[in-house]
Amino acid sequence: MKVLVVLSCLIVAAFAADKYNAKYDNFDVDTLITNDRLLKAYINCFLDKGRCTPEGSDFKKTLPEAIETTCGKCTDKQKNNIRKVIKAIQQKHPKEWDALVKKNDPSGKHRANFDKFIQGSR
Template structure:
C-alpha cells in the first residue's frame, strides 16, 4: 500500500460499483509537472494543508481505494493514480512514507498496493 496518494490522486466519490467518473479528466500531467501544486495535494492528503474540492474528494476515497487496491476505480482512474503515486515516490519520498503510514498504518495492504502501482493488478 504505499498509500495511495492520490490515489493517487484521483479517486473520487463513492458509488455503487465504481467511483464517479467526475474526475476522469483531471489534469494529472499538470499536477505532476508542477511541484508546488503536487506538494499542496500531498499536504492535503496528509491533513497538513488546505484542500481543493478535488483534493478533499480524493482524500475521502483514499482509505477504501488502498484497502481494495482501487477495486472501484475505472481504468482511467487507475492509470492516473499510478502516475501521481510514482511522481510522489520519486519527487517526495519522505512525504510518500508519511502517506503510506497514514493510509495503511499496519502495512496490511502494502504488498498488494505496490503491485497495483507497478501495474500488476
C-alpha cells in the first residue's frame, strides 16, 4: 500500500512548473508490485470499485493527465516507478488494465503513445 501511496504522491503531490513533486522518487515500488492484495486494492480505487487512500485519490485524479501527456511532468525516477507498476498491472491484471485505460482514455487517442512510454520507447 505504501508503494502506491508514494507512487500516487509522486504524480499528484504538487505540480511544479513543469515536473511533478519529487518527494517520493525513492519509494520502494517493488513492495507494491509483489503484494497482489495491495495492488488490487489500488486498482479497485482507480476503477471506483473500492475505497481509496488520500494518496490513491490524488493519483486517480492525475492519471488521465499522465496518460494524455505520456508522463510529461514526471521525473525520470517517477517514469521508472510508473513503468514498473503499470507493467505489473498489465501482467497480473490485464482486464483491469484495459478498464483503467478505457476509463482514463475513453477514445483511445493516447493509448499507442502511452504503451510506447511503458515499454521505454519514449
